[in-house]
Amino acid sequence: MTDKYAKPVLNIDHYAVVGNPIAHSKSPLIHSAFAKQTNQEMSYERILAPLDSFEATIKELVAQGYKGVNVTVPFKFKAFNLCDMFTERAQAAGAVNTLTFKDGRISGDNTDGAGLVRDMTHNLKHILHNKRTLLLGAGGAAEGVLHPLLACELDGLVIANRTIEKAERMISRQVGALNQLSASTYADLNNPFDIIINATSAGLTDTELPIPNMVFAKDCLAYDMMYGRETPFMTQARANGAQVADGLGMLVEQAAEAFYIWRGVRPDTKPVIEMMRAL
């Protein structure tokens, strides 16, 4: 055992978020608020894992008696390979964001999709059933939300990505849902959509996605998974009359789902979303 991480204190369950970089992560604030609200004795901290030793970091946390961790960029795929067992949605995504350590075994789940769907349906009051849906991006975040989105019985789902081969690969793995799915480049998009989800990281560099204005149908919900800034996608959607949402609600909802897996208690997310918006 090393001194690299906080020494576990007896009688308190320890959790963490592991990523690289990690200093920006808001997960400790969210989980602390959940713990206070539900009277749970636990700690939750940020842990920076070196890019080349994620596995060793997790093994050390297990040895120290941690009960579980959230996993963020860029380790969600590596975390999947460490698991002894998975939920169906994690298996479908091939990536995990929630690890639970119990009886010497690691179980993996992916709560990103459940968080997104809950934010859109419960908080933003949108019905997803029968909606023409466009998913922008084919990275880890897009993979994580695909299976839960398909379970909502949409009216088709188009995945558009700069590198179209990645969108095609994602689709080829969804054998049970091939008739609902198609891949596209941005330039080839030529239909309106009721729901558009931006799962790219283009907003990080203020890069505009080359999508035509006509993709925003009347009453479209344009959802950007990024939070804390107005992205060019959000600006374009607003200019085309769409209802626009950022990913803060998803962030809190995916955390609530992880908290429920670990603690068996479902926190009330509304006050926590309000608290995070006010920061």
Ligand code: NDP
């Ligand atoms: P990845 O690095 O795995 O994927 C990035 C995606 O963005 C790829 O599809 C990539 O396209 C695309 N992309 C990146 N730059 C550009 C660009 N300049 N123009 C067009 N496309 C671009 O990242 P993640 O999938 O893990 O994360 C994506 C976003 O989702 C991040 O901003 C992250 O913060 C957010 N997120 C939010 C969550 C929340 O709870 N709100 C949860 C998880 C993620 P290509 O394949 O062609 O390279």
